[in-house]
Amino acid sequence: METKVSSPSKEVIIGDNQxxxxxxxxxNPTGKKKLAEALxxxxxxxxxxxxxxxTQAGADIIDVNVGVFGIDEAALLPxxxxxxxxxxDTPLCLDSSNPDALEAALKVYKGKPLVNSVTGEEHSLKRVxxxxxxxxxxxxxxxxxxxxxxxxxxxxxxxxHKIVERAEAAGIPREDLVIDCLAFAVGxxxxxxxxxxxxxxxxxxxxxxxxxxxxxxxxxxxxxxxLINNAFVxxxxxxxxxxxxxxxxxxxxxxxxxxxxxGRDKRARRYIEAYRQRPKQEKQ
Amino acid sequence: METKVSSPSKEVIIGDNQxxxxxxxxxNPTGKKKLAEALxxxxxxxxxxxxxxxTQAGADIIDVNVGVFGIDEAALLPxxxxxxxxxxDTPLCLDSSNPDALEAALKVYKGKPLVNSVTGEEHSLKRVxxxxxxxxxxxxxxxxxxxxxxxxxxxxxxxxHKIVERAEAAGIPREDLVIDCLAFAVGxxxxxxxxxxxxxxxxxxxxxxxxxxxxxxxxxxxxxxxLINNAFVxxxxxxxxxxxxxxxxxxxxxxxxxxxxxGRDKRARRYIEAYRQRPKQEKQ
Numbered sequence: 107m108e109t110k111v112s113s114p115s116k117e118v119i120i121g122d123n124q125x126x127x128x129x130x131x132x133x134n135p136t137g138k139k140k141l142a143e144a145l146x147x148x149x150x151x152x153x154x155x156x157x158x159x160x161t162q163a164g165a166d167i168i169d170v171n172v173g174v175f176g177i178d179e180a181a182l183l184p185x186x187x188x189x190x191x192x193x194x195d196t197p198l199c200l201d202s203s204n205p206d207a208l209e210a211a212l213k214v215y216k217g218k219p220l221v222n223s224v225t226g227e228e229h230s231l232k233r234v235x236x237x238x239x240x241x242x243x244x245x246x247x248x249x250x251x252x253x254x255x256x257x258x259x260x261x262x263x264x265x266x267h268k269i270v271e272r273a274e275a276a277g278i279p280r281e282d283l284v285i286d287c288l289a290f291a292v293g294x295x296x297x298x299x300x301x302x303x304x305x306x307x308x309x310x311x312x313x314x315x316x317x318x319x320x321x322x323x324x325x326x327x328x329x330x331x332x333l334i335n336n337a338f339v340x341x342x343x344x345x346x347x348x349x350x351x352x353x354x355x356x357x358x359x360x361x362x363x364x365x366x367x368x369g370r371d372k373r374a375r376r377y378i379e380a381y382r383q384r385p386k387q388e389k390q
Numbered sequence: 391m392e393t394k395v396s397s398p399s400k401e402v403i404i405g406d407n408q409x410x411x412x413x414x415x416x417x418n419p420t421g422k423k424k425l426a427e428a429l430x431x432x433x434x435x436x437x438x439x440x441x442x443x444x445t446q447a448g449a450d451i452i453d454v455n456v457g458v459f460g461i462d463e464a465a466l467l468p469x470x471x472x473x474x475x476x477x478x479d480t481p482l483c484l485d486s487s488n489p490d491a492l493e494a495a496l497k498v499y500k501g502k503p504l505v506n507s508v509t510g511e512e513h514s515l516k517r518v519x520x521x522x523x524x525x526x527x528x529x530x531x532x533x534x535x536x537x538x539x540x541x542x543x544x545x546x547x548x549x550x551h552k553i554v555e556r557a558e559a560a561g562i563p564r565e566d567l568v569i570d571c572l573a574f575a576v577g578x579x580x581x582x583x584x585x586x587x588x589x590x591x592x593x594x595x596x597x598x599x600x601x602x603x604x605x606x607x608x609x610x611x612x613x614x615x616x617l618i619n620n621a622f623v624x625x626x627x628x629x630x631x632x633x634x635x636x637x638x639x640x641x642x643x644x645x646x647x648x649x650x651x652x653g654r655d656k657r658a659r660r661y662i663e664a665y666r667q668r669p670k671q672e673k674q
Contacts, residue, residue, distance in 0.1 A: 292651055293658055299651035303628060324651065328658060329665045330643075337624050337647035344587060344625040359614075363621035367576055367583035367608065374577055374612060381613045 107281050109244050109316045111167060112217040113197045118166045120284060120316045120349045125365045125376060127167060127349035128358060129199050129220075130160030131320065133190070134171040142174045145182065150189040157190040163355040164380070167220060168194065170211075171201035179207035184214040191216060199246075199351075205233040212241040220244045222351075223286065224273075226251035226265040235276040244282040246318060247273070249305070255288050257295070259304040262287055266309050284316045284349065285309055289338070291326035299324065299338065303345045310346035320351040336360045344368060359384070391565050393528050393600045395451060396501040397481045402450045404568060404600045404633045409649045409660060411451060411633035412642060413483050413504075414444030415604065417474070418455040426458045429466065434473040441474040447639040448664070451504060452478065454495075455485035463491035468498040475500060483530075483635075489517040496525040504528045506635075507570065508557075510535035510549040519560040528566040530602060531557070533589070539572050541579070543588040546571055550593050568600045568633060569593055573622070575610035583608065583622065587629045594630035604635040620644045628652060643668070 108121040120127045133156050135142035144152050157168050170190055172182045179202055190198060200211040201222040208221055223246040224234040238245045247269040249255065249262040256262045266285050273283050287305045290298040306317055319342045325331035339350050339357055343364045350357065362380050365371045392405040404411045417440050419426035428436050441452050454474055456466045463486055474482060484495040485506040492505055507530040508518040522529045531553040533539070533546040540546045550569045557567050571589045574582040590601055603626045609615035623634050623641055627648045634641065646664050649655045 292653070296653045296656070300653050328650075329662065330647075330668075333643055333647045334650060334661075336620075337644055338651050340621050340624040341628040341648070341651060344628060359617055360621055363614075363617045364625070366612075366618060367622050367625060369576070369580045369584050372580070377618075378613065384614075 107314050107316060109220075109281050109284055110218065111197045111199075111220045111244055113191070113195050114216050115195045116197055118197050122346075122348060123370065124348065125370050126343050126347075126361050128165055128354050128361065129167045129169050129318070129349060129351045130156075130163070130165035130354045131169050131322070131351050132156045132160055132353060133169060133186070134201070135174045136171075145172050145174050145186075146177060148182070148185075150186055153186050153189050154193045157193045157196070160354050161194045161196045164358045165196060165354040167199050167349075168196050169199040169201050169222060169351060171222075173202060173204070179204045180210045183207040184210045187211045187214055200243075205230075205237065208234065209237050212237060212243060215241075218243060220246060220284065222246045223248050224269065226268050226272075228252060231269070231272045235273055235278060238273070238282070239277045244284065245273070245278070246284045246286050248286045249288050255290075257290070257298065257301065259301050259308055262301070262305040263308045263312065266305075266313060266315075270313055270315065280313075280315055284318050285313070286318050286320070286351075287347075289319060289324045291328075292324055292334070293327040299341075303341055306342060306345040306347055316348045317346060318349045318351055319347045321357060322353070332356050340364045391598050391600060393504075393565050393568055394502065395481045395483075395504045395528055397475070397479050398500050399479045400481055402481050406630075406632060407654065408632065409654050410627050410631075410645050412449055412638050412645065413451040413453050413602070413633060413635045414440075414447070414449035414638045415453050415606070415635050416440045416444055416637060417453060417470070418485070419458045420455075429456050429458050429470075430461060432466070432469075434470055437470050437473050438477045441477045441480070444638050445478045445480045448642045449480060449638040451483050451633075452480050453483040453485045453506060453635060455506075457486060457488070463488045464494045467491040468494045471495045471498055484527075489514075489521065492518065493521050496521060496527060499525075502527060504530060504568065506530045507532045508553065510552045510556075512536060515553070515556045519557055519562060522557070522566070523561045528568065529557070529562070530568045530570050532570045533572050539574075541574070541582065541585065543585050543592055546585070546589040547592045547596065550589075550597060550599075554597055554599060564597075564599055568602050569597070570602050570604070570635075571631075573603060573608045575612075576608055576618070577611040583625075587625055590626060590629040590631055600632045601630060602633045602635055603631045605641060606637070616640050624648045 609618035
């Protein structure tokens, strides 16, 4: 199954036989004081810089989230999306938990965006799915419902089925859905890594949809988080995740190696190209 | 299933609910000119140094291979094993394709060693299995037979079944067998990574035995091999490999992270301990 996302000049295909698609996560004020303050002041300079830096680091899609407490997201998100579109031609992921902000951003976006996200909660399904259908977007579906985020694979797979059914009933083709299996921090929930891998394998077998994972939650509270995130994304990719929401500069090298091992990089072209471009001191 | 290997003072358990066991691969003259020349001269100083360095780097088992063309392995292997036993108390893996050398090493070894290896070839099954039974050792079974190394999962799984059946018929309990699924270089055989992961999952489901992987072949001919090896061992571990034959210093950090994600490191004890012991400049 292939999920297509585009800007006016670029198309990105998320799919089993494609290289893993990397969504740059850095335009997000959560835990970033400087960015949060700039956004509150309506200053989009950091947003532009991060868009450029992530594209140069190899991001295939850029996530744009301006959710700061007290901010008017429905006014700011389309402005941020405009600023990013003026800076790079990378396709975008419009990221907000506020449907009005999503609609405002959908109105200004040029191309077919990915929307982050709908959940299995009734209020989300009812409000977000019609927007996705109306604007012909693709959407990330988070496996949580009105009872919260299930801890085991069984519960997560059940919510994934629900989202797929409701999306199809709303006129959204299955290939425009990307399921996010939602990992917990392994420091707090030691069994959650195994549960996520099982969830990915089952959703792939039962629904065939594309899947994404955020890497950074997994390592919360532990030292040397990059190492844990790297191990996690490699496993998730091998299990069947086809795109990742990550700090691209920190994850791209190991994912290119993973794609190579998984036969998703013909003649090792991407791997060798990235190796040649890497600064000398990082090579071994 | 648990495979137990021991020295007089240490026991190592290879198994599903255990941390991944790392077998240090560096005492092996293949591609190491200095070591090969020292071994030809009967000089075991490098062997002692490597035994100590790998143990300090966190090796659970040390592989000892002295196979240099023209050398009398049956005379040298037991001497090398003696030298390593005098240097460290880490359990050993006695490594030779020469059954006489294996028997000479088995005679001097104190404890229960791992033997590397038996294959599905008739001459190997007939000569090596009786030695394993006689000395009560554990043994690595390579999935190759008289037709060579199968490229697909189907062929590899078939040879694994054959080795398990023949070992059990020779009086060796299944828990004393560790199957090596034999990876090819992905640069030359792009589909071999996926085939190996499928092989590991099928052997785990069908036979339940412990499995090992050597990491280094996979990256042959490509730059920045450590990155590919790291991605490969993480996937192999997630698929079900329970021990790895590796350059321990280069692989241990990411495998500790993988074990943590896979719920094999209670309260992140091993991960955090290794982090604390790592030199400062390597921490992030």
